[in-house]
Amino acid sequence: MSNRFVVLLIDDDLDDQDVFLFVMSELFPEIDCALANDGLHALDVINSLPSVALKLILVDINMPKMNGIEFLVTIRKMKDLEKIPIYMYSTSAHDDLIHRCIEVGATGFIKKPSDISTLKNRIEEIISQLKLPYERL
Amino acid sequence: MNDFEKPVLDKAQMGEVVYRLLNKAPFGFVVLIGPDFSFEVANELALGIIQRKREEIIGKPFFEVLPEAREQGLEQLFDSIYHSGKRVVFEEQPVRFSSSGVNETRYFNINVEPLRQEEEKIIGLLATASEVTTQKALSEKLSKDIVKRTEELNKSREHFSLLFHLSPVAKTLSRLSDGVLVDANPAWEKMFDRKRAEAIGKSVVELGMTTAAYRVDMVKLIEENGGSLHGIELEFDNGHGGTTYSYASIVTIELDGVKHLLTAHFDITGRKKAEEEIKESAKILAEKNITLEKLNKELESFNFIASHDLQEPLRKISTFASLIQNSKDKVDVDLYLKKIDNASQRMSSLIQSLLTLSRLPRDARKFGVIDLNQILDDVKTDLEHLINEKKALIECPRLPLFRGDPLQMQQLFSNIISNSLKFSKEDPIIRISSAVVSESETPIEKQANPNKQYLQLTFQDNGIGFEPQFKERIFNLFQRLHPKHEYEGTGIGLSIVKRIIEHHNGFIAADSQLNEGARFTIWLPC
Numbered sequence: 001m002s003n004r005f006v007v008l009l010i011d012d013d014l015d016d017q018d019v020f021l022f023v024m025s026e027l028f029p030e031i032d033c034a035l036a037n038d039g040l041h042a043l044d045v046i047n048s049l050p051s052v053a054l055k056l057i058l059v060d061i062n063m064p065k066m067n068g069i070e071f072l073v074t075i076r077k078m079k080d081l082e083k084i085p086i087y088m089y090s091t092s093a094h095d096d097l098i099h100r101c102i103e104v105g106a107t108g109f110i111k112k113p114s115d116i117s118t119l120k121n122r123i124e125e126i127i128s129q130l131k132l133p134y135e136r137l
Numbered sequence: 138m139n140d141f142e143k144p145v146l147d148k149a150q151m152g153e154v155v156y157r158l159l160n161k162a163p164f165g166f167v168v169l170i171g172p173d174f175s176f177e178v179a180n181e182l183a184l185g186i187i188q189r190k191r192e193e194i195i196g197k198p199f200f201e202v203l204p205e206a207r208e209q210g211l212e213q214l215f216d217s218i219y220h221s222g223k224r225v226v227f228e229e230q231p232v233r234f235s236s237s238g239v240n241e242t243r244y245f246n247i248n249v250e251p252l253r254q255e256e257e258k259i260i261g262l263l264a265t266a267s268e269v270t271t272q273k274a275l276s277e278k279l280s281k282d283i284v285k286r287t288e289e290l291n292k293s294r295e296h297f298s299l300l301f302h303l304s305p306v307a308k309t310l311s312r313l314s315d316g317v318l319v320d321a322n323p324a325w326e327k328m329f330d331r332k333r334a335e336a337i338g339k340s341v342v343e344l345g346m347t348t349a350a351y352r353v354d355m356v357k358l359i360e361e362n363g364g365s366l367h368g369i370e371l372e373f374d375n376g377h378g379g380t381t382y383s384y385a386s387i388v389t390i391e392l393d394g395v396k397h398l399l400t401a402h403f404d405i406t407g408r409k410k411a412e413e414e415i416k417e418s419a420k421i422l423a424e425k426n427i428t429l430e431k432l433n434k435e436l437e438s439f440n441f442i443a444s445h446d447l448q449e450p451l452r453k454i455s456t457f458a459s460l461i462q463n464s465k466d467k468v469d470v471d472l473y474l475k476k477i478d479n480a481s482q483r484m485s486s487l488i489q490s491l492l493t494l495s496r497l498p499r500d501a502r503k504f505g506v507i508d509l510n511q512i513l514d515d516v517k518t519d520l521e522h523l524i525n526e527k528k529a530l531i532e533c534p535r536l537p538l539f540r541g542d543p544l545q546m547q548q549l550f551s552n553i554i555s556n557s558l559k560f561s562k563e564d565p566i567i568r569i570s571s572a573v574v575s576e577s578e579t580p581i582e583k584q585a586n587p588n589k590q591y592l593q594l595t596f597q598d599n600g601i602g603f604e605p606q607f608k609e610r611i612f613n614l615f616q617r618l619h620p621k622h623e624y625e626g627t628g629i630g631l632s633i634v635k636r637i638i639e640h641h642n643g644f645i646a647a648d649s650q651l652n653e654g655a656r657f658t659i660w661l662p663c
Contacts, residue, residue: 012620014620014622015453015476019456019460022460022464022467022468038620063620064616064617064618065618091452092444092448112452114455114456114459115455115456115459116460117459117463
């Protein structure tokens with residue numbers, strides 16, 4: 001399964017999870033989506049996946065138990081996951097916060113938009129940037 | 138025997154030499170022989186003094202030559218010397234001279250003594266006269282000068298005294314050695330609230346104005362500075378428990394050979410007081426600024442978090458609405474409409490909680506005596522529906538009276554109890570207990586007063602509990618431990634509880650293990 005492409009979304013908000021899944025199914029139905037409810041849960045999910053498969057992580061900032069930034073710090077300390085693209089996916093997106101996230105190792109920042117088309121564009125942008133082979137059906 | 142012992146001159150020759158020396162001597166020399174005091178010898182100067190020629194006087198009685206001398210009682214004097222053998226000295230005796238129309242008075246020290254023949258018998262008088270006219274003139278001039286100078290000095294002293302006493306600046310004159318006040322002016326009396334009469338003769342230390350050590354330091358400073366100090370700030374005890382501040386100038390002067398200090402004080406107590414007040418105001422201002430900054434920070438984070446958490450439901454409404462509009466056939470419209478409804482309800486509840494939080498007053502107003510039992514009953518009534526639904530049991534002994542804000546205490550009980558009801562498993566049991574403890578028995582870190590009394594309230598439930606690592610986090614604003622779909626809530630409840638406890642100057646601590654219930658312990662000063 002070497003060309004398995006998994007995107008992990010870490011967000012405690014079920015609605016946002018649903019919306020994300022909906023958008024991914026429209027844009028990249030061949031890409032697998034994994035979900036986690038918070039940072040701690042995410043670490044478990046990551047450990048259960050083969051490391052080569054996980055290509056992208058989107059993580060919300062405001063989550064119980066372990067928030068997005070704490071997760072980011074933890075992940076970046078792990079050998080295999082130093083380089084993996086991680087995008088913060090959050091409602092608030094002011095400069096200080098974005099700066100802090102980049103400082104701590106985020107690859108980028110997605111502000112949760114209010115309309116679907118903006119979200120679609122953004123996700124398409126990011127996944128194309130990854131420039132990794134995937135099969136488009 | 139050698140050559141030097143042999144006299145060079147014989148008696149007659151010696152007499153001749155002596156006579157010649159005497160004749161030219163710088164003093165008047167007269168020998169008067171017999172009871173009528175006849176001139177036997179008179180040297181040149183003597184002749185000059187009595188203003189006679191030798192041939193006129195030799196062999197003639199004194200008082201025949203100088204009849205005017207009789208008037209001055211000289212005859213009795215000469216007689217008494219001749220008979221008693223006692224010597225008499227006249228000092229600065231005036232003698233009038235007139236030559237070529239010019240009158241002058243000259244002064245002589247005159248010595249009259251008996252002339253003895255062979256140690257025994259008095260045969261006459263020996264008189265010598267030294268002129269002291271110049272000395273006298275000099276001493277008179279000096280006396281005049283002294284008088285003049287003394288007058289000037291007195292005038293100067295008067296002038297000084299006038300300046301000293303009239304000056305609007307407080308002045309003192311004191312001895313350098315021991316600080317004893319020699320003089321003080323009315324301005325000083327006014328500035329230091331002491332009477333001159335009581336102060337003179339005492340040192341500033343005795344008067345209680347300063348300490349001996351302070352004075353010693355001051356004197357040292359003056360001496361190191363060449364005897365004067367200008368513009369130095371001094372402190373004095375004003376006798377009423379306060380301090381008088383002076384801006385002083387001190388100079389060293391000598392009076393009668395004794396070193397004194399002349400000090401001028403300019404009263405800067407007012408200015409110092411103003412400085413103190415400004416400092417105090419600045420301090421209060423700084424404190425207020427810190428409080429304001431803290432408040433601002435809180436407000437900022439409050440605003441930030443509030444707007445963030447309000448955005449979430451708003452975003453959902455917008456997203457689902459657009460999904461329904463654009464992908465009607467691909468989505469479950471009814472489900473999304475329900476989500477929109479839930480989102481708007483969440484917004485409403487959030488706004489309500491935020492308003493409650495913002496309305497909590499920060500200052501201690503409206504504290505009154507509260508019956509906590511009544512409070513609990515009211516809360517149970519409010520939550521009646523939920524209590525019945527969960528089949529919950531709330532156990533509580535009699536609670537004491539307490540002084541606090543009744544509305545806030547009700548909010549506190551309500552939030553904690555509703556949390557316990559929400560995060561419950563089955564058949565929730567909530568046990569409330571109370572005790573009165575002293576500060577040392579509490580886990581409060583900074584113990585200001587170990588004997589202070591606190592009301593200790595404990596709320597223990599048997600619900601789902603939480604991991605111990607989150608026991609402080611849970612009081613953070615908007616902090617939740619569970620995703621929204623598991624347990625609804627704004628994450629504000631415990632923030633409000635903490636705020637209320639702080640308002641009452643109390644403390645709260647949470648304890649729990651996962652699935653083993655939670656305990657909230659509150660300490661409120663009573």
